[in-house]
Amino acid sequence: MILPMAQTIRPLRADAERNRRLLIDAAAEAFAQHGLDVSVGEIARRAGVGRGTLFRRFPTKEHLIAAIFVDRVSDMTDTARLLMEEEEAGDALGRFMRAMIEMQVKDRGLFEAVGHSALTDPDVLRAHDELLATLGKMVRSAQRAGEVRDDVGPIDILMLTKGVAAAAEPMQCVVPRSWERYLDLVTDGLRPAAATKLCGRPPSRAQFEKALRDAS
């Protein structure tokens, strides 16, 4: 294990760390309720701090959004680890994809907004590295069990969950769990029996990290 030349060397003062938490939680709740266009003033008020404090902790509104995103990715890493212990090879991956999609469908907009900006900060990268490590094992294990085609990697799986969530979103208010339909279809496409040669190769972790960095 090589530590990244981290910049979070000095921990925050106790009150600052507390405010950070309050802001992230208040923002997560507000965004979940009303979408991403709640004002930072409203968020600061809900968290019980001044507007300036928000911008001292997060250089921009998008960095605050990214912080919530990191929390969610970490949650998914926990879920993935749990599933690896408790489930059979094929079941684990299927369940992970369900959990991932449900999360993305729940917080409308949050994940769309993150694609475009401020993913440069290293917390985002580290959270994804951890998730991908576990997910990589999960995918390989499902492949060894013959339940998933060999030519896909963990990043493909991540992208596909995003795709299923996006596909289902327009109809979601009318057909609440329509994402299950599209997950079923993608799962059919993931089976070795269905496999036809895919364009390209599974994205590498290096490519993924570059993609995160390039999001201007």
Add this chain to the structure above:
Amino acid sequence: MILPMAQTIRPLRADAERNRRLLIDAAAEAFAQHGLDVSVGEIARRAGVGRGTLFRRFPTKEHLIAAIFVDRVSDMTDTARLLMEEEEAGDALGRFMRAMIEMQVKDRGLFEAVGHSALTDPDVLRAHDELLATLGKMVRSAQRAGEVRDDVGPIDILMLTKGVAAAAEPMQCVVPRSWERYLDLVTDGLRPAAATKLCGRPPSRAQFEKALRDAS
């Protein structure tokens, strides 16, 4: 054919119609270049009209975006009709999906933004109705040829193209045509050979229209 009780009864005055066109074209170009957060002032300036004129023609910025969206959907209808005439049953659908995805990948953000608002206006609905009519024939024809599973409908296809575009988008700057990879996988899932029972049923046109209307 029953005409919808249209509201676009009275046509616009010549100069107004011209300004409308100028605004849509200027906005399309500006959005394609710099994303959706170019200001309405900038757009009005590019179109060579006052800011007030923009808001006289489009009650809100989102309505302007929706107008561009309608243009694109109409283009896709033309493409679909052409493909129906010129291609074999299976090829037509595949090519249509490619065209649809390429368009969504090209104008980043445009299609994400439209899902959420101002789709109530009847132009959006009519454009989709026309597209779905042609796409419905295309899907059935591919199904009769045994190239596509029977339990999907045209709206499923539309949603799946959105999903593929969304899945590919994060990696797009690093792996430019990565959407082809995910389209290949979805195509594998669409083949009758791969078919396992899907959750739910193909969305009906009535459900789709309700979804458009409910987007508050």
Add this chain to the structure above:
DNA sequence: ACCTGAACACCGTTCAAGT
């Protein structure tokens, strides 16, 4: 080192005055 709220620049939208 951190907190705060007033101040700033900017953007979507409105409207009174013009043709």
Add this chain to the structure above:
DNA sequence: ACCTGAACACCGTTCAAGT
């Protein structure tokens, strides 16, 4: 009927003054 640009309300961000 339509066009225009000044005016308004609001939001993200900064910063001087405080602890």
